Amino acid sequence: MNLTLRIWRQRNAQERGSLVSYEAKDISPDMSFLEMLDVVNERLIAKGEEPVAFDHDCREGICGMCSLVINGLAHGGRRATTTCQLHMRHFKDGDVITVEPWRSRAFPVVRDLVVDRTAFDRVIHAGGFVSSNAGGAPDANALPVPRDDAEKAMDAAACIGCGACVASCPNGSAMLFVAAKVSHLAHLPQGHPERAQRVLGMVHQMDLEGFGNCTNHTECEAVCPKEVSISHIAKMNREFIRASVLEA
Amino acid sequence: MKLESKVPSGPIESKWDKRRNEMRLVNPANKRRYRVIVVGSGLAGGAAAATLGEMGYRVDCFCFQDSPRRAHSIAAQGGINAAKNYQNDGDSVYRLFYDTMKGGDFRSREGNVYRLAQLSAAIIDQCVAMGVPFAREYGGQLANRSFGGAQVSRTFYARGQTGQQLLLGVYAELCRQIAAKTVTMHPRTEMQELVVVDGHAKGIVTRDLVTGAIETFAADAVVLATGGYAPVFYLSTNAMGNNVTAIYRAYRKGALFANPCFTQIHPTCIPVTGEHQSKLTLMSESLRNDGRIWVPKRAGDKRDPRQVPEEDRDYYLERIYPAYGNLAARDVSSRAAKRMCDEGKGVGPGGLGVYLDFSDAIKRLGEGVIRERYGNLFDMYERITGEDAYQVPMRIYPAVHYAMGGLWVDYDLMSNVPGLFVLGEANFSDHGANRLGASALMQGLADGYFVIPYTLSNYLAGQKYGAVAASRPEFRQAGEEAQERIRKLLSVKGKRSVTSFHRELGKVLWEHCGMERSRGGLTKALEIVPAIREEFWENVKVTGGAKELNPELEKAGRVADFLDLAELICHDALAREESCGCHLRAEYQTEEGEAKRNDKDYCFVSAWEHKGPGQKPVLQKEPLEFETVHLAERSYK
Numbered sequence: 001m002n003l004t005l006r007i008w009r010q011r012n013a014q015e016r017g018s019l020v021s022y023e024a025k026d027i028s029p030d031m032s033f034l035e036m037l038d039v040v041n042e043r044l045i046a047k048g049e050e051p052v053a054f055d056h057d058c059r060e061g062i063c064g065m066c067s068l069v070i071n072g073l074a075h076g077g078r079r080a081t082t083t084c085q086l087h088m089r090h091f092k093d094g095d096v097i098t099v100e101p102w103r104s105r106a107f108p109v110v111r112d113l114v115v116d117r118t119a120f121d122r123v124i125h126a127g128g129f130v131s132s133n134a135g136g137a138p139d140a141n142a143l144p145v146p147r148d149d150a151e152k153a154m155d156a157a158a159c160i161g162c163g164a165c166v167a168s169c170p171n172g173s174a175m176l177f178v179a180a181k182v183s184h185l186a187h188l189p190q191g192h193p194e195r196a197q198r199v200l201g202m203v204h205q206m207d208l209e210g211f212g213n214c215t216n217h218t219e220c221e222a223v224c225p226k227e228v229s230i231s232h233i234a235k236m237n238r239e240f241i242r243a244s245v246l247e248a
Numbered sequence: 249m250k251l252e253s254k255v256p257s258g259p260i261e262s263k264w265d266k267r268r269n270e271m272r273l274v275n276p277a278n279k280r281r282y283r284v285i286v287v288g289s290g291l292a293g294g295a296a297a298a299t300l301g302e303m304g305y306r307v308d309c310f311c312f313q314d315s316p317r318r319a320h321s322i323a324a325q326g327g328i329n330a331a332k333n334y335q336n337d338g339d340s341v342y343r344l345f346y347d348t349m350k351g352g353d354f355r356s357r358e359g360n361v362y363r364l365a366q367l368s369a370a371i372i373d374q375c376v377a378m379g380v381p382f383a384r385e386y387g388g389q390l391a392n393r394s395f396g397g398a399q400v401s402r403t404f405y406a407r408g409q410t411g412q413q414l415l416l417g418v419y420a421e422l423c424r425q426i427a428a429k430t431v432t433m434h435p436r437t438e439m440q441e442l443v444v445v446d447g448h449a450k451g452i453v454t455r456d457l458v459t460g461a462i463e464t465f466a467a468d469a470v471v472l473a474t475g476g477y478a479p480v481f482y483l484s485t486n487a488m489g490n491n492v493t494a495i496y497r498a499y500r501k502g503a504l505f506a507n508p509c510f511t512q513i514h515p516t517c518i519p520v521t522g523e524h525q526s527k528l529t530l531m532s533e534s535l536r537n538d539g540r541i542w543v544p545k546r547a548g549d550k551r552d553p554r555q556v557p558e559e560d561r562d563y564y565l566e567r568i569y570p571a572y573g574n575l576a577a578r579d580v581s582s583r584a585a586k587r588m589c590d591e592g593k594g595v596g597p598g599g600l601g602v603y604l605d606f607s608d609a610i611k612r613l614g615e616g617v618i619r620e621r622y623g624n625l626f627d628m629y630e631r632i633t634g635e636d637a638y639q640v641p642m643r644i645y646p647a648v649h650y651a652m653g654g655l656w657v658d659y660d661l662m663s664n665v666p667g668l669f670v671l672g673e674a675n676f677s678d679h680g681a682n683r684l685g686a687s688a689l690m691q692g693l694a695d696g697y698f699v700i701p702y703t704l705s706n707y708l709a710g711q712k713y714g715a716v717a718a719s720r721p722e723f724r725q726a727g728e729e730a731q732e733r734i735r736k737l738l739s740v741k742g743k744r745s746v747t748s749f750h751r752e753l754g755k756v757l758w759e760h761c762g763m764e765r766s767r768g769g770l771t772k773a774l775e776i777v778p779a780i781r782e783e784f785w786e787n788v789k790v791t792g793g794a795k796e797l798n799p800e801l802e803k804a805g806r807v808a809d810f811l812d813l814a815e816l817i818c819h820d821a822l823a824r825e826e827s828c829g830c831h832l833r834a835e836y837q838t839e840e841g842e843a844k845r846n847d848k849d850y851c852f853v854s855a856w857e858h859k860g861p862g863q864k865p866v867l868q869k870e871p872l873e874f875e876t877v878h879l880a881e882r883s884y885k
Contacts, residue, residue: 144388
């Protein structure tokens with residue numbers, strides 16, 4: 001099939017960017033979206049033009065490196081699908097496809113479609129862990145964990161840290177990302193000793209990074225490639241209130 | 249050169265204790281004076297950096313991704329083995345050790361493998377303590393499953409995302425140390441050169457992938473945990489960024505490269521759809537627990553699989569290997585699939601595929617159970633192929649998945665270059681000629697959490713901290729080498745893209761050094777590969793500049809190393825005139841097409857020594873001595 005792409009080109013964080021049109025001809029429906037971009041890039045290289053920079057690595061939907069807002073939707077808007085797993089069979093011959101980077105104050109553009117997501121790392125630094133040094137752990141079965149709790153923890157822990165939640169939120173909120181980690185560890189007994197300082201620290205850092213707040217648009221849940229539920233945001237809010245009361 | 253494995257003497261059960269008791273320790277007050285470089289942030293590198301940070305060392309950790317949470321350990325699906333015997337099914341440290349030795353076709357080092365099995369239980373304890381949400385039973389106990397090639401249930405898992413959950417656990421611990429300022433993280437930074445001073449590894453040269461700045465870092469020791477080099481085949485199940493660069497450049501500085509031709513082919517991947525294919529996706533081997541593998545009995549049978557009656561189907565693994573059936577070892581299953589396709593019985597576009605059919609399991613257990621066990625894998629299959637595997641059998645084909653080969657290390661995981669430690673997939677030590685399923689995660693974490701803290705301290709205790717500064721001429725020289733390579737790549741200004749060379753190389757390697765190797769094919773590959781390399785350096789077109797984010801330049805540097813590595817792989821495959829594990833030499837097989845090992849002449853580790861550009865590498869041998877296991881023919885029949 002033949003497509004027209006409108007791709008965001010921006011040389012670096014300082015310069016202004018703009019949408020540039022490219023014709024993508026003879027695209028196979030079996031290609032993934034990134035393979036389609038590979039083909040476009042190979043043709044740009046052949047013409048001596050600079051290829052489009054985009055983040056990607058595992059190409060199997062788990063590393064969280066790929067991003068892209070496709071026709072206004074983070075990861076292209078197919079249920080539970082990252083950009084790398086989105087296939088061209090979902091587009092039609094003649095489509096015009098707009099491709100932009102994640103847009104959020106907390107995720108500055110590095111180049112073209114590549115953004116800086118280190119703000120997420122700094123939120124985890126602020127408490128998204130269990131302090132347990134290697135070497136002294138008790139037997140893994142010493143502390144039984146009810147199956148439902150383990151499953152709920154796993155539902156939250158499935159987050160791949162891609163940032164689609166932020167990119168799709170009108171407030172640029174990272175609540176779903178932060179809540180996923182808070183909720184994961186709040187559902188497990190191993191996470192309890194530090195639960196208060198964890199949620200306070202992470203929410204504080206989230207605010208410092210310039211992420212917005214949640215006003216229940218639920219766009220984050222709709223685009224999340226791992227289908228992390230906004231119920232985890234409710235869980236985080238409860239954890240936050242609990243911790244605030246305890247602190248006071 | 250004499251290769252000293254330094255495996256301690258004495259009974260196998262007490263070798264590691266003995267070694268630990270002999271090791272020197274670093275005084276707690278002195279630890280913060282030692283600097284350690286860790287390259288890579290996956291299970292091995294991340295665990296090493298976090299643990300060394302916890303111990304009080306000053307650690308600099310590097311990764312090429314935008315965050316350490318992206319490392320490719322994250323993609324492991326199936327699980328992690330541990331000799332916990334929670335299922336009371338007769339498992340033990342010895343059995344895990346023996347299975348790993350046998351799976352590796354007796355081409356790994358006994359002492360290392362036994363230690364791995366010993367440490368496996370503590371890994372699970374550690375992971376649970378850091379909040380990894382492993383699957384559990386209703387009573388709250390950890391759940392297990394049996395996994396490719398094992399007759400006990402010793403695999404722990406977190407749905408189909410075990411690697412992700414373990415890596416995120418390690419990442420969390422790493423973040424804790426970054427916050428505590430014991431670890432400085434350098435994301436989007438790629439190692440360019442190893443710096444060797446007076447024979448010891450004392451630093452690295454890096455390129456900042458955003459600004460292009462070349463920088464040097466001095467340290468008291470260097471740890472490489474940079475993963476595997478499967479993308480030398482272009483198409484593999486690995487991430488696009490996985491590469492050999494860090495360990496290959498260390499090889500050029502004197503580190504020996506061991507068993508480079510031991511590359512694992514995984515039997516259950518989604519088949520290729522066309523020339524545009526950029527990577528292959530693995531479907532977890534756990535699918536083989538319930539799926540049945542078959543091809544039509546008649547070559548060229550193009551019927552819809554649902555229309556092929558039982559009597560026209562060949563469940564070839566169940567037929568040829570009745571004891572293991574669909575769970576036969578990875579290389580055995582892979583070759584069997586290839587043989588079926590070579591006979592014209594392959595299915596799907598291009599005839600390069602076999603069916604993995606769940607209809608019997610769905611009849612037996614109900615769709616709900618299958619959905620619960622493998623739902624995410626079926627979803628993934630649907631996303632990629634557009635087919636519903638609950639209705640139509642999956643199509644699978646083997647693909648390159650893992651590199652058992654890597655830098656040579658001794659029992660302490662130190663290479664022949666003192667101060668250079670190599671962990672995880674980047675070393676060669678534990679999996680011999682083939683790796684068992686669910687053992688890569690185990691090795692990464694064992695190396696990072698429980699081996700390197702001891703062995704690195706032992707090395708550092710004999711070194712004066714901060715003895716070497718980045719002002720030494722060796723650093724300047726290594727920095728210039730890195731600059732020069734980049735300048736050279738950018739100045740070719742030829743006509744062909746980097747990817748076109750990579751794809752061409754991959755095809756040659758897959759054809760002549762893939763599932764089956766022969767003298768003729770390897771000799772041919774050894775003529776073609778240098779020709780591709782020659783053209784690469786005369787005709788490659790690398791767009792963009794050196795002082796900016798330039799993914800083409802990154803790729804070019806990695807492909808240049810793959811071109812060199814491919815030749816080394818073929819030399820190794822040619823020199824090993826036997827079949828073992830993943831390495832099937834057409835000349836050395838039984839009448840039924842099974843691998844024929846030659847223990848008399850090839851019971852050794854091949855460790856290759858770099859002799860300079862354009863020179864043939866020299867083979868050093870570390871004889872493998874077996875005190876505990878008897879060399880048995882590996883039969884899965």
